[in-house]
Amino acid sequence: MQALWHQIFSGIATGGIYASVALALVMIYQATHHVNFAQGEMATFSTYIALALIEAGFPYWLAFLATIIVSFAIGVIIERVLMRPMAEAPVLASVGVFIGLLLIFNSVTGWIFSYSVKAFPSPFPETSQFLGGWASPHEVGATLVTLVVLVLVYGFFRFTKLGLAMRAAAYNPVSSRLVGIRVGWMLALGWGLAAAIGAIAGMMVAPIVFLDPSMMSGILLYAFAGALLGGIDNPLGAVIGGFAVGVIENLAGAYVVGPELKLTLALVIIIAVLIFKPAGIFGRVIVSRV
Amino acid sequence: MARKSLALALLILALALLPPWLLSSYRLFQLTMVVVYAIAILGLDMLTGYTGQISLGHGAFYAAGAYTAAILMASFDVPYWATLPVAAVICFGFGFAFGFPALRLGGLYLALATFGLAIAVPQLLKLKLFEDWTGGVQGIVISKPDPPFGLALSQDQWLYLFTLAVGVLLFLIARNLLRGRIGLAMRAVRDRPVAAEAMGVDIAMLKTRTFALSAMYTGIAGALGAIAVQFVAPDSFSVFVSITLFVGLVVGGVTSLLGAVLGAIFIVFVPNLADQISKAAPGAIYGVILIGFLMLLPAGVASLARRALAPRRAMTNQGETR
Numbered sequence: 181m182q183a184l185w186h187q188i189f190s191g192i193a194t195g196g197i198y199a200s201v202a203l204a205l206v207m208i209y210q211a212t213h214h215v216n217f218a219q220g221e222m223a224t225f226s227t228y229i230a231l232a233l234i235e236a237g238f239p240y241w242l243a244f245l246a247t248i249i250v251s252f253a254i255g256v257i258i259e260r261v262l263m264r265p266m267a268e269a270p271v272l273a274s275v276g277v278f279i280g281l282l283l284i285f286n287s288v289t290g291w292i293f294s295y296s297v298k299a300f301p302s303p304f305p306e307t308s309q310f311l312g313g314w315a316s317p318h319e320v321g322a323t324l325v326t327l328v329v330l331v332l333v334y335g336f337f338r339f340t341k342l343g344l345a346m347r348a349a350a351y352n353p354v355s356s357r358l359v360g361i362r363v364g365w366m367l368a369l370g371w372g373l374a375a376a377i378g379a380i381a382g383m384m385v386a387p388i389v390f391l392d393p394s395m396m397s398g399i400l401l402y403a404f405a406g407a408l409l410g411g412i413d414n415p416l417g418a419v420i421g422g423f424a425v426g427v428i429e430n431l432a433g434a435y436v437v438g439p440e441l442k443l444t445l446a447l448v449i450i451i452a453v454l455i456f457k458p459a460g461i462f463g464r465v466i467v468s469r470v
Numbered sequence: 471m472a473r474k475s476l477a478l479a480l481l482i483l484a485l486a487l488l489p490p491w492l493l494s495s496y497r498l499f500q501l502t503m504v505v506v507y508a509i510a511i512l513g514l515d516m517l518t519g520y521t522g523q524i525s526l527g528h529g530a531f532y533a534a535g536a537y538t539a540a541i542l543m544a545s546f547d548v549p550y551w552a553t554l555p556v557a558a559v560i561c562f563g564f565g566f567a568f569g570f571p572a573l574r575l576g577g578l579y580l581a582l583a584t585f586g587l588a589i590a591v592p593q594l595l596k597l598k599l600f601e602d603w604t605g606g607v608q609g610i611v612i613s614k615p616d617p618p619f620g621l622a623l624s625q626d627q628w629l630y631l632f633t634l635a636v637g638v639l640l641f642l643i644a645r646n647l648l649r650g651r652i653g654l655a656m657r658a659v660r661d662r663p664v665a666a667e668a669m670g671v672d673i674a675m676l677k678t679r680t681f682a683l684s685a686m687y688t689g690i691a692g693a694l695g696a697i698a699v700q701f702v703a704p705d706s707f708s709v710f711v712s713i714t715l716f717v718g719l720v721v722g723g724v725t726s727l728l729g730a731v732l733g734a735i736f737i738v739f740v741p742n743l744a745d746q747i748s749k750a751a752p753g754a755i756y757g758v759i760l761i762g763f764l765m766l767l768p769a770g771v772a773s774l775a776r777r778a779l780a781p782r783r784a785m786t787n788q789g790e791t792r
Binding site: 215217242262265266269270271272273275276277280281282283284286287288290291355397398401404405407443444446450453454455 | 486518524557571579581582583585586587589590594595636709713716717719720724750751752753754755756757760761764765766769
């Protein structure tokens with residue numbers, strides 16, 4: 181029983197990471213109707229920036245904050261410089277640009293910071309008796325950070341004027357422009373926020389899986405699965421889906437399929453969701469005339 | 471138009487017949503891979519270009535074809551040329567089985583599902599269950615075929631000519647298919663599904679069959695690729711194979727047979743070029759070149775040739791085949 185609870189708790193902790201990345205994916209999807217395949221690599225790059233700052237002597241939380249700001253700026257710049265000119269291009273070309281970004285980030289990360297695997301510090305204490313030892317302090321801390329981010333994002337979209345403007349710009353760009361919302365900047369802001377959330381996810385997962393330039397590629401797949409499971413147009417659904425995928429992955433990895441097939445499990449989840457409930461559990465069913 | 475593209479096709483074929491007598495065997499190997507990738511991209515183009523379904527997982531079918539060829543040659547002593555029809559049938563079936571559920575989803579969802587397939591491939595190939603056949607992590611080494619009938623050719627020359635012949639055959643079949651009733655139905659499904667259904671096209675069946683056909687082409691390419699490389703291993707079929715094929719398709723230009731060839735040239739030679747420019751971060755150079763191409767020519771390199779061949783019909787021939 182002890183082992184089962186331990187598996188569930190660490191499932192929730194890794195699920196929190198998937199939830200953050202899923203949240204970042206959903207944010208960009210809502211703003212642009214694109215799925216950013218470079219999200220994981222961008223998050224890894226941000227995590228390396230954080231590591232560089234910490235190694236340069238910054239205290240952890242200051243480095244954390246600085247990384248979020250830098251990542252936000254990178255997201256905004258990418259939207260302005262690369263995605264803006266592609267706004268009118270065919271979908272295929274923009275997916276191609278995402279893939280180009282993925283290659284660039286992966287390669288630049290390896291070039292600047294080397295391909296060797298590095299340890300990343302955790303801001304939380306090494307050991308404690310908290311929760312009866314079922315979950316490590318880092319797992320609990322990472323889950324809490326994810327929840328805080330979720331609440332902040334929810335509050336931002338629900339209660340601030342800027343959040344409302346962003347939702348309006350995504351929902352109906354033409355009318356939003358007519359009431360004075362700068363739709364282009366709202367998209368850039370969406371990219372910035374997604375990059376910042378991805379950075380947080382990267383910094384939370386790095387102490388668990390260790391840091392290397394391809395750290396996020398598997399995580400991105402689970403995040404996709406989580407986002408789909410919850411519904412790709414629903415931020416709360418994506419977060420719940422992310423947690424669910426984390427728990428399913430851990431339990432199935434421990435008791436059913438073994439660690440070798442964990443990635444395949446994500447594929448099975450994706451396909452099962454797509455077949456049985458394509459809108460996801462919390463997503464809106466879009467009815468289209470066919 | 472038709473005569474011009476026939477002339478262009480003959481010119482390309484004539485140029486393609488020269489290299490065996492001019493180039494070193496390494497360059498010849500690269501050109502063999504160009505033909506291999508051109509076939510794979512052509513398969514992807516049928517699905518993505520003509521029928522409008524994005525797949526980021528065609529590396530899985532490429533891997534299936536490659537492993538079929540390698541296992542047949544290594545474990546069952548099947549001659550190399552006889553592995554191609556088997557790979558074709560297996561990949562057709564695989565494509566049909568995967569496409570049937572996946573194609574009920576539109577656009578981006580299909581891209582995600584196939585992307586998942588691509589990421590899962592190396593793990594599936596490493597499974598202990600199939601290790602007797604697949605060789606597990608080690609992979610399978612196969613030997614290069616000798617030229618038949620005592621022809622005075624080197625192995626590389628023969629392999630290039632063999633691959634080229636298969637490629638020309640597959641391109642001719644694809645051209646006839648895409649120009650005829652089925653090709654029209656594919657484009658109708660892509661552009662106006664409602665109208666296509668009203669005209670009696672069974673959309674679900676057409677999409678699934680296209681997916682299977684597309685998987686078959688990519689699978690044949692995989693088998694040829696395995697014979698040319700003489701080695702298959704799980705880690706050479708990572709998600710990057712799928713991404714590479716997709717990049718070739720987009721850069722070359724969709725709905726164009728010429729585009730498949732141009733895209734294949736891009737994915738074989740640009741990584742080498744990137745390597746020469748910067749040893750430290752070739753991936754970054756490759757990415758920059760890729761994004762540059764897409765920004766300058768969002769419709770692909772083939773759109774240049776299309777414009778040159780038909781200057782006055784620039785706006786209407788988006789779905790033109792050649």
